[in-house]
Amino acid sequence: MTIQLCLAGATGWAGSALARAIAQTEDIELVAAVSRTHAGRSLGEVLAEPRLTGPIYATAEAALAAHPCDVFFEYTKPDVAKANVLAALERGANVVIGTSGLTDADYAEIAATAEARGRGVLAVGNFALTAVLLMKFAEMAARLIPQWEIIDYASDGKKDAPSGTARELAARLARIRPSALTVPLDETQGLVETRGARLAGSQVHSIRLPGYTISVEIIFGMTDQTLTLRHDSGNSAEPYVDGALLAIGKVGSFMGVRRGLDSVLEI
Structure with a gap:
């Protein structure tokens, strides 16, 4: 079964590396992306990767409204991350959080929403x-x-x-x-x-x-x-790609909030 993914922060340093890796996978389809800078274009055009055909939206709300997804990947900034995550949960998506800066109070609110909606949220401070x-x-x-x-x-x-x-x-x-x-x-x-x-x-x-x-x-x-x-970590975002792909595949296997990639791995 192919996972339908919406990626917020898809043209950023880490997000673009993840998007290019997704283009090479067979079990994840990047159906929409979020980037204020490149809204209105296709992600493949911006990243010079023709296998990425999903459109780019200025906000997570717009992307989620146009493209329902199985997993929403949050890779933006702390000042918008919580709102993006809550919007995705309300739309019925599981969520992977790669954005740093969220507080324990933020996670408590996210956990309550995830439990109420029967969805999973996997928060990972570092995917390496x-x-x-x-x-x-x-x-x-x-x-x-x-x-x-x-x-x-x-x-x-x-x-x-x-x-x-x-x-x-x-x-x-x-x-x-x-x-x-x-x-x-x-x-x-x-x-x-x-x-x-x-x-x-x-x-x-x-x-x-x-x-x-x-x-x-x-x-x-x-x-x-x-x-x-x-x-x-070195200068590239490559160390985070493998862990991020694992997180996308695992986030639908539980309900509520889990913190740390190892919480869904057998180690």
């Missing part, structure tokens, strides 16, 4: 399979090591902080336990802000500099020993 493995390894380590801190690296132009990857990692570790602090934050001498932000029980530091694409690092510490886990 190496990032998925980092999170699994970090969960294993957190069960044995009580102290850690997360460092989130991205380019100087990335506006949201921390990244979706760091948010997802902190949320997952919170289900195990909060990271212990030898010196409580309110007893810090000097600038407490230099200790990072307390997010879901983890200290998180966001670095934004030229030269980085997307990286996340978690450092676990015990007496006289440390463990460092790190995922680094």
